[in-house]
Amino acid sequence: MLHPFDSITDEEIITTSKLLKELHGDAQLFFSQIDRLEPPKDDAIKYLEIERYGGGKLPYIPRRSYAYYYVNNKMPLYKAIVNVSEKHILSSKVTPEGTVGPLQPDGMASVELAVLDHPVVKAEIAKLQLDKVHYNHPKLGKLNYKVVCEPWMYGTDSPNDNCPLIQNYMYLALDHPDSNHYSIPLRFSPVFEYLTHKFVRMDYLPSGADEKFIRETLPLRKVHPIVEYHPDLLEDYTPRANLKPLQVVQPEGPSFEVNGSKITWQGWEFRVATNVREGFALYDVHFKGRSLFYRIALNEMTVPYGDGRPPFHRKQAFDLGDCGFGNCANSLALGCHCLGVIKYMDTRRADTRGNPVLLPSTVCMHEQDYGILYLHKNYRTDSSVVTRRREFVVQTIATVANYEYIVNLVFDQAGAITVQVRATGILSTMPNDDNNVTDFGTIVGPGVTAAFHQHLLSFRFDTRLDGDKNTVVYDDYLPMEEQLPYNQYNVGFRQKRTFVERSGSVDQSPFTNRTYKVINENSINPVTLKPVGYKFEMPAKQMILASPSSYNVRRAKYATKQLWVTKYQDEQLYAAGEFTNQSQTDTGLSKWADGTDTVRNSDTVVWATLALTHPPVTEQFPVMPSDFLQFLVTPASFFDRNPALDIPLADNKFNKSVYYDDARSTAPSCCQSKI
Amino acid sequence: MLHPFDSITDEEIITTSKLLKELHGDAQLFFSQIDRLEPPKDDAIKYLEIERYGGGKLPYIPRRSYAYYYVNNKMPLYKAIVNVSEKHILSSKVTPEGTVGPLQPDGMASVELAVLDHPVVKAEIAKLQLDKVHYNHPKLGKLNYKVVCEPWMYGTDSPNDNCPLIQNYMYLALDHPDSNHYSIPLRFSPVFEYLTHKFVRMDYLPSGADEKFIRETLPLRKVHPIVEYHPDLLEDYTPRANLKPLQVVQPEGPSFEVNGSKITWQGWEFRVATNVREGFALYDVHFKGRSLFYRIALNEMTVPYGDGRPPFHRKQAFDLGDCGFGNCANSLALGCHCLGVIKYMDTRRADTRGNPVLLPSTVCMHEQDYGILYLHKNYRTDSSVVTRRREFVVQTIATVANYEYIVNLVFDQAGAITVQVRATGILSTMPNDDNNVTDFGTIVGPGVTAAFHQHLLSFRFDTRLDGDKNTVVYDDYLPMEEQLPYNQYNVGFRQKRTFVERSGSVDQSPFTNRTYKVINENSINPVTLKPVGYKFEMPAKQMILASPSSYNVRRAKYATKQLWVTKYQDEQLYAAGEFTNQSQTDTGLSKWADGTDTVRNSDTVVWATLALTHPPVTEQFPVMPSDFLQFLVTPASFFDRNPALDIPLADNKFNKSVYYDDARSTAPSCCQSKI
Known part of the structure; x- marks a missing residue:
């Protein structure tokens, strides 16, 4: 039996999408978001009062979901509300003109693939002549460079096209899964349609402090050194010495109790429910x-x-x-x-x-x-x-x-x-090939500014x-x-x-x-x-x-x-x-x-x-x-008064801490030797 | 060999007081404070540079102490500087007129005893007729009340008497070492001389919201309930259930190293020295x-x-x-x-x-x-x-x-x-017998306000x-x-x-x-x-x-x-x-x-x-x-760049955390039963 506040279930998701697919017949639906709809508060309060203090049967509150979706990869965005307890659609309406739904992880991932696979983008990448540069990593040997696409929400600077768009920021990285592409932002940024993966426009990014910049992609002559973060890629990585384990040990188990979504701990009681938005x-x-x-x-x-240079102003x-x-x-x-x-x-x-x-x-x-x-x-x-x-x-x-x-x-x-x-x-970084000092960004690595x-x-x-x-x-x-x-x-x-x-x-x-x-x-x-x-x-x-x-x-x-x-x-x-x-x-x-x-x-x-x-x-x-x-x-x-007067006083029988000198004398000799 | 920053030693304290006692012959000295004097920074910097980078012999910096003291329990306050390395007085001077030295814990403790033993105060306490009230504590049985003296720094509201003074706030408590006297502030407040323990004046404290108040001590008719904090005295004390041990365990010892006053930890190096003031x-x-x-x-x-009513204005x-x-x-x-x-x-x-x-x-x-x-x-x-x-x-x-x-x-x-x-x-509390609501204090218990x-x-x-x-x-x-x-x-x-x-x-x-x-x-x-x-x-x-x-x-x-x-x-x-x-x-x-x-x-x-x-x-x-x-x-x-790129990545082999369900199933059954 689900509580009114419990998170949405797989079945409720399936019920929602199934009912809406049936509603729209042969059309293909692109779901922008499905999740549980909050119960009406009046109903929930009645439920909570009886749950806590008794006084009758818990009221029935049907569980509801909401869905945002597009039909046949086109605007408008629909919003539906579904009674998932009783498996029927309560409403399905077109949202106001121009409304764009939230982005989906798999929607973004497919844009990313489409961008990298698009002839216009491939042509732009080709101009970089990546095959002419490579990096000799002292630990990993010769590595090629690759281009990484980072799809961004498009933002707003005018009454937008009536269409969800993606601004794709492009980066260079070493061909290694953990290379830090944010260190080398590239200067072209293709805009794509989110639903159809249509190419819309190629934006070029400013690099210097002023608004004049090159609106074309040139061969990479030299690549700025990448500032990496992953230990596998750090060239000067010497693990910091002498960090000894510090373990949090609870030999009698936790002090909190979890029953479904209900948590109780030290006088606190609440429910926790996950949702996709919050x-x-x-x-x-x-x-x-x-x-x-x-x-x-x-x-x-x-x-x-705070970087007002187009297209960053839309970030x-x-x-x-x-x-x-x-x-x-x-x-x-x-x-x-x-x-x-x-x-x-x-x-x-x-x-x-x-x-x-x-x-x-x-x-x-x-x-x-x-x-x-x-x-x-x-x-x-x-x-x-x-x-x-x-x-x-x-x-x-x-x-x-x-x-x-x-x-x-x-x-x-x-x-x-x-x-x-x-x-x-x-x-989030911006190209700054010439390391221009500005008052709206900080140079955080060679050729790269963080606004x-x-x-x-x-x-x-x-x-x-x-x-x-x-x-x-x-x-x-x-x-x-x-x-x-x-x-x-x-x-x-x-x-x-x-x-x-x-x-x-x-x-x-x-x-x-x-x-x-x-x-x-x-x-x-x-x-x-x-x-x-x-x-x-x-x-x-x-x-x-x-x-x-x-x-x-x-x-x-x-x-x-x-x-x-x-x-x-x-x-x-x-x-x-x-x-x-x-x-x-x-x-x-x-x-x-x-x-x-x-x-x-x-x-x-x-x-x-x-x-x-x-x-x-x-x-x-x-x-x-x-x-x-x-x-x-x-x-x-x-x-x-202080509501915590009833907690136990601190006591080392309970907390089992030790003196520095004792800890050093009893620590295993393999570690002792490092001191 | 002491470092220039090392805390004062017993020997250095003894040297200081001995030299000053000798200086003042038969006079009795009352020490207000003795501690190490900081080395001149110029000298210390030379020392630190050689200590860290080499380049010569560490310079000799004689260790110095300072002392504030009164002679024969009278103003003025003296300030002396002593070369404790070489055991001689560098200077001993009278401080500017009216200068009062810091208070000493044993100085305050002796004032506290003197106040409670003084005939004027005893007479005031007698007016309370404490023998006519007692408290039946449900756990501890019949308890008498006692008066507690809390000596306070006197503060300033005018060009002060040329004399260190103590404002003594008086409280009622149960005759138990952990009774919370701050819950029952009394309405008389004797002022004493700090050095001589002479009675100066009896202040009476306001209680209501206005400035009118009774300037005499009356028999206690009824004592407000004391809001106690110690578990032994809490009448409704039920230890809060279900707080399980949470132990910080460092099986290989600490990651820091202590050598005298020098600490090294994770790239940090510094010295720690205690002193009485800071x-x-x-x-x-x-x-x-x-x-x-x-x-x-x-x-x-x-x-x-923020309570402007005398004598609180001096707090x-x-x-x-x-x-x-x-x-x-x-x-x-x-x-x-x-x-x-x-x-x-x-x-x-x-x-x-x-x-x-x-x-x-x-x-x-x-x-x-x-x-x-x-x-x-x-x-x-x-x-x-x-x-x-x-x-x-x-x-x-x-x-x-x-x-x-x-x-x-x-x-x-x-x-x-x-x-x-x-x-x-x-x-710090003020009497408020009638529980008057004010806009400069909060009633925090029966008859007691915290300003x-x-x-x-x-x-x-x-x-x-x-x-x-x-x-x-x-x-x-x-x-x-x-x-x-x-x-x-x-x-x-x-x-x-x-x-x-x-x-x-x-x-x-x-x-x-x-x-x-x-x-x-x-x-x-x-x-x-x-x-x-x-x-x-x-x-x-x-x-x-x-x-x-x-x-x-x-x-x-x-x-x-x-x-x-x-x-x-x-x-x-x-x-x-x-x-x-x-x-x-x-x-x-x-x-x-x-x-x-x-x-x-x-x-x-x-x-x-x-x-x-x-x-x-x-x-x-x-x-x-x-x-x-x-x-x-x-x-x-x-x-x-981020200077912590060299620390190890988190890993449960190192941190040894456990799942909630596993912890509950493996916790000792005596504890398990409480869940």
Whole structure:
């Protein structure tokens, strides 16, 4: 028996595509995306209340799927909704004119093959005269060069052709599976139709600092050295000495329990479901028996580039809406992507033909130790309490072409959630044959520049603190008026609270320590005598830098503000709107958070934009040590006291750590000798 | 043979106090502080260069100590400098009039005893009629109440009496060593002389929201329930179920090596020395053979409170200058304060009589795993590189009365340093018998309020990137002018660099993504063709909120700005100046960073202020889950590429993680049954 929040099944995918194929008779369908449709929240809430507190039979909620598809490899894009429990189509409609669906991994892979096999591209490659260059690798011997094609979402710079397009960036690499092609960007970039694989146009890339560049491909006279990252290819690779194993050992097993999609750990309860767009979402999040959130997920990320030279100006990925973090999820491996005792979950996606594809182990869950949770020593008695901070991590990792994004939702034992994203992988690069120094990019290797860009991620928190009616406020901290009776010495400061009454956004204000909170005005903390709440501790950040007049901003209004508040509506899930690929305009928050809805003491949704302006540095090439973006969601007088007073005190009988000198004297002699 | 940076020894302390006692003949000396004096940097640099690169005999640098002391328990405060290598006094001088020395742990402990034993205080306690109240603890039976004295630095609100004073906050607790007295603040607060233990004045504390309050002590009619934190005292304590051991096991021993004060780990080399003021400092920090910093340390923290009602308006601790993080350091225990293979270091301090006191295990060093360092998957070949992020942590923990501060300097394998402070322990509390709701404090328990306050920490980085001449710059990221040839689509943005030419401070500017960097204009990165650098990634924060006219600010000008730049001078070590206790004015950065010195391409010191405005929440009482403050110091095109390409790829043969289902099936049945 599936739970309303459980991920889509193979059978549900098959049912969906089968019904739609039948609907369209002889036509060939190209599926852009199939996945589970969220249940109506009203129904789900009734289900959850009975599931948790009893009081009747669990209501029947039919499972539904949605499908985006093209018929006979042509626009328009269709959107269908299917009742997969009862195997019938609820609706199938043409989307608004010009709507382009998300890209599919197998769709992209076939474009890549088609590009490399196309006569125009082959002719362009022939001009390079690759047969006249080769590389003598000191370890691997003589290696040939090969051309690699990297298909990119096309982006938007005008009312687009009514057709899904692919901008293909071309690179040179050694003929070795792990050679870093991003080190040698080529200067031609063919545009192809996504569905038909028709050649559209050859773009040529600028290389110098100015806009003048050669619009033809010339023979390679000399190839810049490739900056490789794989140990097999590194010429000067000497493995770093003396990294000894550090193992996370849980001799009595994990502290968490998994039952289907339901996770319980240290007072936390929630469900985890994978999906192709967001990677995963959490549902029905409770801590210590109290409701916090109905749903939490990363819902969008846009990555606009600051290099305005055509065609780079169109580089603006919507990694969730255009591709899907679930579609791009890595299969996570034991002892590689996380340590300890690991539970994995899978993702199921549909391919372009509507067949289910298993993406194994796309989400991993594990515990980790992260230092001290709390500590106090009474210096009079030397008596201490010390507790370790155990964390529970739900992790997914998406590879979107060059970049990797590691998304961690981290839970502690005291009711706090850390939302942590690590950006890693390889910088998107531009040719710069003459190593021109610019103020919009960094030379990261010989002949190659990485342009400044931004990452703007939207996390959606469907709040449910102690019930369905919540309020968003922000608190500023201001000096007290001077010379007041309370403030004769002019040291006082106080909190000023502002209520968000209508849907919209909140401006950042770090110098008043502005703190966003979700409160429940109907639930008063018996200690503080004020409404209970949770706070969003977000560092002040630069938002999207492109001009408000640009397509980059028109397509991603959400990226202009750090915090948005809307009133819940079914199907308002994605900050930039449902369809982002080649979109002309944001159909998300800019429409929903327009001030029409009153949001105070209502069914409130918080959208938090996590932003990073990223001017690359050489240390981030050829592969980038994780850059951390994070914010905290922590109880703000929600509980009546520290909710982790009941955790055990730290104790070496439990933790079994050892002294440095003992460890060295007892380590195996083979290792000892290296010290 | 001691290194110039090695911590002070017992012998050096004894030599210092003995010579000074001899100097002052029959007088009784009260030592306020004795510690090692830093060597002159010029001498030390010569030493370090020869130590690292050879080229001669190591120069002789006599070891020196400093001592602050009072003679015959009276002002003035003396400051002496002693050549402890050659056992003679270099200087002994009276400090400027009104200068008060730092407080000593044993000095404070004896005040505490004297207060509780003083007839005036005893009389005040007698008025409480404690014999008429007791508490029936369900587990411990009938318990009496006791009064606890908490001596505080006096602070400043006017030209102070020429005398060190102590403000004693008084609390009620159960007669049990772990009872949380902070839960029941009493309303009388005796002021005593620090040196002579003379009673000065009885202050009475406000309780309500207004300034009117009872200036006498009345019998306790009823005692508010105490919010306890210790498991022995928690009445409703049910240990949280199902936390299974998670052990950090290093079967081949640690990856780091300790030789005296010298640490080597994964390309990092530095020395660690403990001291009583800062806790510890790092010296001569190198990564991969290249110099980064001459010295790094937390040098000051001020904690001003926002409650302006006398005498709370004087609550402004300088935890380093007034007390000393080393003086207040916890003895860290295996399996409690850090996990894995642990190396400990000790602190030596002098007591008020000039005798050495061993504070064991005040610094711990260990490795930890913190997720993924970098990762890339070539989606075409499914070939991945995944590396774990191993970190090396140098940690100390100070208990300053109620609060605990955990200071972690965290090193990664790619040249980055994370400066992380965790604030934990117990909130400083004010009586609030009638539970009045205010906008400058939070009711955190029955009858008890925790006032809003701030923590402003100064970290001093004596920079030495690739040599002695460094420059501080800040980079802003700004939209390109619209409609430029490069920016026809208005998406472009660029970097604008500003050089810090003269000593001073830099304003925060998060919305231009302002990034502070230290660069070496004499060392050009061969890839970027620009000077090498390191960046300080500091989140934008509210600085000190008190009025510029207040003593709080006059004493701590450093707390008004996030980043300060000075030209190196010996003995300019502490942001608010050498003497902070009862200080009238900042004698540190406000004097040194006054624009007189040119700092570009010079011997540059960076002072980073890490700030937290802290409005307490109930979850932080009775003991506070760690609140994290941190910033990153990372290479910014210092190396020619990712400097961690040489670390081993992640591998489960090395990491030995296990599947959830396997762990559950193999866990001992005693534990299995609990699942």
